[in-house]
Amino acid sequence: MPSLRESLENASAPALRTIASLPRAVPFLVILGLMVAGALIPGWGWVLLALVTLFLAWLLVLGWPRLTAPERLMRIAVVAIAVAITITQAIPR
Template identity: 80%
Template sequence: MSPFRESLENASAPALRSMSGLPRAVPFLLVLGLMVAGILIPGWGWVLVALVTLFLLWLLLLGWPRLTTPERLMRIAVVAMALAITLTQAFPR
């Protein structure tokens, strides 16, 4: 295991333990609520979408070694869409 991966997993362990104690619907509803709020709030709403994007990227990094190629591609697509929404909200025409 690389030093970066080991430090990432060690730093993430407390947060993952606390999230695992929550009902399964809570993280999903929180991400959904932040995405909807970020899309609907003009001006600074992109910050909420950026937080969701970073959260999804963090989960992707943690799960990367255990994912199959199609699962990796689907999760990369979701992170890319969240990033596109973030950039569109942050830098409107």
């Protein structure tokens, strides 16, 4: 019986192959565009930010075993910032 990590990696393989086949700038520009749109759209823009946050967390989980300690800390910081921005947009003052 495969472990949870193996199951996640096997389920993610087709999506990762698709992302890897794109030009390098495309995933970056899509994430950047969603972050900017989510930050600028009032009301439901936080949904776009939440999607980006989930995507970044998914990549962090998949890459975790191969990352060094500084790389892990930097990626955790990026996900934490994305979570903070998402919460700020979802629950305004």
